[in-house]
Amino acid sequence: MDIIRVAVDAMGGDHAPEAPVRGAIEAVTENEQLRIILLGDEPAIRSIIGTLHYPEDRVTVQHCTERIEMAEPPVAAIQKKKDSSIVRGMMMLRRGEADAFVSAGSTGAVLVGGQVLVGRIRGVERPPLGALMPTEKGMSLLIDCGANVDARPAWLLQFAEMGSIYVEHALGIPHPTVGILNIGAEEEKGNALVKETIPLLKECGSINFIGSVEARDIPAGAADVIVTDAFSGNIVMKMYEGTATTIYRIAKNGLKKSVPGMLGGLLAKGTLKKALKDFDASKYGGAPLLGLKGLVVKAHGSSQDTEFRIAVNQCGIFYRENINGLIKERMEAESAKIRALKQNGN
Amino acid sequence: MDIIRVAVDAMGGDHAPEAPVRGAIEAVTENEQLRIILLGDEPAIRSIIGTLHYPEDRVTVQHCTERIEMAEPPVAAIQKKKDSSIVRGMMMLRRGEADAFVSAGSTGAVLVGGQVLVGRIRGVERPPLGALMPTEKGMSLLIDCGANVDARPAWLLQFAEMGSIYVEHALGIPHPTVGILNIGAEEEKGNALVKETIPLLKECGSINFIGSVEARDIPAGAADVIVTDAFSGNIVMKMYEGTATTIYRIAKNGLKKSVPGMLGGLLAKGTLKKALKDFDASKYGGAPLLGLKGLVVKAHGSSQDTEFRIAVNQCGIFYRENINGLIKERMEAESAKIRALKQNGN
Numbered sequence: 001m002d003i004i005r006v007a008v009d010a011m012g013g014d015h016a017p018e019a020p021v022r023g024a025i026e027a028v029t030e031n032e033q034l035r036i037i038l039l040g041d042e043p044a045i046r047s048i049i050g051t052l053h054y055p056e057d058r059v060t061v062q063h064c065t066e067r068i069e070m071a072e073p074p075v076a077a078i079q080k081k082k083d084s085s086i087v088r089g090m091m092m093l094r095r096g097e098a099d100a101f102v103s104a105g106s107t108g109a110v111l112v113g114g115q116v117l118v119g120r121i122r123g124v125e126r127p128p129l130g131a132l133m134p135t136e137k138g139m140s141l142l143i144d145c146g147a148n149v150d151a152r153p154a155w156l157l158q159f160a161e162m163g164s165i166y167v168e169h170a171l172g173i174p175h176p177t178v179g180i181l182n183i184g185a186e187e188e189k190g191n192a193l194v195k196e197t198i199p200l201l202k203e204c205g206s207i208n209f210i211g212s213v214e215a216r217d218i219p220a221g222a223a224d225v226i227v228t229d230a231f232s233g234n235i236v237m238k239m240y241e242g243t244a245t246t247i248y249r250i251a252k253n254g255l256k257k258s259v260p261g262m263l264g265g266l267l268a269k270g271t272l273k274k275a276l277k278d279f280d281a282s283k284y285g286g287a288p289l290l291g292l293k294g295l296v297v298k299a300h301g302s303s304q305d306t307e308f309r310i311a312v313n314q315c316g317i318f319y320r321e322n323i324n325g326l327i328k329e330r331m332e333a334e335s336a337k338i339r340a341l342k343q344n345g346n
Numbered sequence: 347m348d349i350i351r352v353a354v355d356a357m358g359g360d361h362a363p364e365a366p367v368r369g370a371i372e373a374v375t376e377n378e379q380l381r382i383i384l385l386g387d388e389p390a391i392r393s394i395i396g397t398l399h400y401p402e403d404r405v406t407v408q409h410c411t412e413r414i415e416m417a418e419p420p421v422a423a424i425q426k427k428k429d430s431s432i433v434r435g436m437m438m439l440r441r442g443e444a445d446a447f448v449s450a451g452s453t454g455a456v457l458v459g460g461q462v463l464v465g466r467i468r469g470v471e472r473p474p475l476g477a478l479m480p481t482e483k484g485m486s487l488l489i490d491c492g493a494n495v496d497a498r499p500a501w502l503l504q505f506a507e508m509g510s511i512y513v514e515h516a517l518g519i520p521h522p523t524v525g526i527l528n529i530g531a532e533e534e535k536g537n538a539l540v541k542e543t544i545p546l547l548k549e550c551g552s553i554n555f556i557g558s559v560e561a562r563d564i565p566a567g568a569a570d571v572i573v574t575d576a577f578s579g580n581i582v583m584k585m586y587e588g589t590a591t592t593i594y595r596i597a598k599n600g601l602k603k604s605v606p607g608m609l610g611g612l613l614a615k616g617t618l619k620k621a622l623k624d625f626d627a628s629k630y631g632g633a634p635l636l637g638l639k640g641l642v643v644k645a646h647g648s649s650q651d652t653e654f655r656i657a658v659n660q661c662g663i664f665y666r667e668n669i670n671g672l673i674k675e676r677m678e679a680e681s682a683k684i685r686a687l688k689q690n691g692n
Contacts, residue, residue, distance in 0.1 A: 136592055149537040183580040188419065191495040191577045213582035216602045219592035234529040235578055238561035239585035244563035247481055247593050
């Protein structure tokens with residue numbers, strides 16, 4: 001049995017260090033294949049794990065003297081804070097001392113660190129952040145949801161390819177459908193980026209492209225993989241979150257207003273809450289940054305123990321299914337095709 | 347008392363001709379200042395109004411022999427179908443035979459017709475479509491939500507100015523707050539368009555700019571006017587719609603599942619439905635296409651009688667408050683400023 005080494009940023013997120021440490025300990029306890037390295041303030045980490053039962057031979061703590069704050073400019077932070085948990089985790093990936101790194105810290109620092117310190121798989125133009133969104137049918141991978149705001153058609157094509165590999169192998173959905181986020185189903189609809197990307201997606205033999213997907217149809221589960229630039233992807237994610245939160249608040253207040261409503265509210269509140277919870281993006285743990293030489297998973301800033309546990313377990317699946325090996329093969333096949341086309345004078 | 351002449355496309359939308367005709371008749375019956383012109387298939391229109399009581403002296407029917415279908419390429423449709431209700435309505439605006447035109451037909455045809463047939467107010471670069479979105483606090487104007495997918499910073503600046511005038515005078519909100527849709531609050535966040543637009547909005551003395559607004563905060567009512575390009579604006583609108591619909595379906599099914607949930611569901615369903623309905627974008631009638639020489643209002647394709655009634659009444663307010671006069675003044679002041687800057691050698 002292969003051992004999978006996951007480095008965990010104990011200092012990132014709103015509930016650090018408790019949530020990342022406890023979540024990682026839960027994951028390593030339930031999954032024998034994992035070994036975890038907790039990065040951060042050692043006394044703080046020790047005081048949390050001191051109260052827990054866990055497989056001590058598979059848990060290491062590495063003390064870091066620095067911490068990257070959420071508001072810090074990412075490039076400068078990565079350059080200066082060499083002893084922060086984020087830089088240390090990325091360097092472990094780079095040197096092959098860890099197979100994956102999970103952080104709920106500054107998104108900017110994680111993205112920059114991934115690109116600069118871990119490095120891209122040969123042939124990958126830009127690593128996208130892919131988030132799993134809950135839908136009525138199950139879930140969809142929204143890619144890119146955070147890394148490349150001004151994207152190019154060739155990048156979006158690669159997002160579609162890497163996203164398909166991830167969904168097929170990490171989630172076990174054979175021949176996942178791929179849609180491009182657009183403002184209508186008709187051919188002539190879209191902005192310049194979308195119009196130029198559609199022909200590339202149509203021609204790509206290795207994905208199951210089904211055409212344009214409107215934002216309205218995402219919550220119902222319009223496609224397994226939804227390709228977009230990070231600006232639009234961020235809007236989709238945040239609208240999902242904001243609308244769900246507001247509706248829940250409105251419905252709860254509405255239920256209180258009338259007497260039958262109030263009675264019904266008391267009875268139904270738990271059920272309603274549960275139903276909406278199934279629809280909560282956070283339960284899917286983390287967003288993988290695809291196309292890097294090692295796996296980097298960005299967990300949501302508000303992640304609790306459970307989300308960290310899921311994110312660490314995701315790393316296990318990613319590694320076991322050899323997602324990066326498959327991405328590498330795909331990129332190599334692609335560049336071989338381009339070379340062949342060039343030789344044939346096309 | 348000024349008479350306001352509103353031309354209504356009786357052939358546009360999922361529920362045409364019944365919904366536009368009935369909605370327009372309701373509006374003209376309750377508002378003495380209105381005169382309406384119903385454009386479309388005369389026998390069909392007559393058979394609907396024949397059963398209604400209404401002020402006959404303020405309702406005219408004009409027969410149109412053609413109809414623009416939803417799937418038709420807009421430019422060709424506008425050029426060819428001169429006797430369609432959309433082209434006829436636009437031409438009435440152009441010739442000063444009507445003050446406003448309401449249509450729930452093809453968005454593309456309405457946008458193209460507005461630009462080509464009605465024409466822009468001098469100085470307006472691109473007319474944006476501004477949609478009113480319900481929020482927890484009341485409503486926000488999302489502008490542009492449908493007209494200009496690949497926008498420029500100078501256009502977005504004008505969207506902010508025109509949107510502010512509309513919200514202040516049509517909705518009666520003094521000094522409306524203006525936010526730009528962005529993926530974070532920090533200065534360095536955003537795509538190229540947003541980063542270039544922010545300084546223009548900051549410098550603009552005639553608007554109350556409050557900075558970046560994240561999509562997550564829109565449903566709670568983050569700003570009175572939310573400026574964006576039409577691609578992103580469309581995503582916001584459609585995510586709102588899709589998420590609300592899906593959550594309602596999930597919650598309803600969730601309420602059915604357990605026994606206390608079922609009892610509660612029976613009691614609370616009406617209240618929950620009502621609460622969510624307050625949050626339904628359709629009740630705000632139509633989206634004004636701002637910056638044209640006459641008022642064009644695009645109603646949602648799914649509009650029912652009520653939405654048409656509201657859209658026709660909106661035209662009354664728009665006209666009474668002299669929104670176009672105010673937009674004209676603003677554009678003239680702006681070009682005077684640019685001329686002065688040029689003369690001073692800047």
